[in-house]
Amino acid sequence: MKVHDTNDPGYRRKSTINLAGFLARSSVNGPGIRSVVWVQGCPIHCEGCFNPQFLPFSLAQQVTPSVLADIICAEETIDGVTFSGGEPFAQADALGELGERLHERGYSIVTFTGFPSDLVITSSRATWQRLLAVTDLLIAGPYIPSLKCDTPLIGSSNQRIIPLTGIITVPAPHPTVSEHVAEFTIHNDGMLTATGFPDARFVKGLAHLCRGG
Numbered sequence: 001m002k003v004h005d006t007n008d009p010g011y012r013r014k015s016t017i018n019l020a021g022f023l024a025r026s027s028v029n030g031p032g033i034r035s036v037v038w039v040q041g042c043p044i045h046c047e048g049c050f051n052p053q054f055l056p057f058s059l060a061q062q063v064t065p066s067v068l069a070d071i072i073c074a075e076e077t078i079d080g081v082t083f084s085g086g087e088p089f090a091q092a093d094a095l096g097e098l099g100e101r102l103h104e105r106g107y108s109i110v111t112f113t114g115f116p117s118d119l120v121i122t123s124s125r126a127t128w129q130r131l132l133a134v135t136d137l138l139i140a141g142p143y144i145p146s147l148k149c150d151t152p153l154i155g156s157s158n159q160r161i162i163p164l165t166g167i168i169t170v171p172a173p174h175p176t177v178s179e180h181v182a183e184f185t186i187h188n189d190g191m192l193t194a195t196g197f198p199d200a201r202f203v204k205g206l207a208h209l210c211r212g213g
């Protein structure tokens with residue numbers, strides 16, 4: 001597979017997370033109610049990527065795993081946390097530490113990656129194995145527009161949903177209804193977060209409305 005910008009530009013300490021976005025509560029990024037951590041930077045560059053603004057390895061918000069774990073744990077009644085991006089395995093060491101801190105407090109972890117599952121699971125990189133060790137549900141593979149599908153939690157049929165610990169089970173697809181739901185959060189400052197699988201034209205129109213256009 002073609003991989004872009006694999007060299008970490010080195011602007012951050014490996015122990016910090018380069019955070020592109022955070023949502024305290026979401027119901028479309030894995031089973032149950034979950035906090036979502038989006039990291040900045042992805043080397044894969046799928047055609048039709050859902051989050052193109054998260055692709056550059058540019059400086060976003062720097063946060064330590066310890067601080068982010070405390071923020072997440074202050075959120076009551078969530079089932080777990082989802083790591084998305086950008087590419088979580090490009091920041092595997094820091095997310096691994098965050099996952100360890102969250103696991104200690106009883107939260108399950110869902111990790112999305114654009115790398116194929118066999119590449120990740122058989123990797124000898126210690127940092128990747130650290131993140132894998134705290135991942136309860138791995139959702140792996142690049143997005144391929146020609147294989148677009150309606151299966152819950154994936155965008156294209158080449159992607160794999162792999163339970164690694166038995167703590168999270170794979171959601172069964174509904175027999176007749178598309179499971180590609182979207183979720184919109186309007187924050188106190190007027191900012192809009194669209195997540196899940198929203199239609200791009202609808203998001204653009206909604207953002208225009210929120211700006212008062």
Ligand code: SF4
Pocket residue numbers: 042043044045046048049050051052054055085086087113114115141142143
């Ligand atoms: S792996 Fe995910 S974030 Fe990276 S380019 Fe593909 S869809 Fe976008």
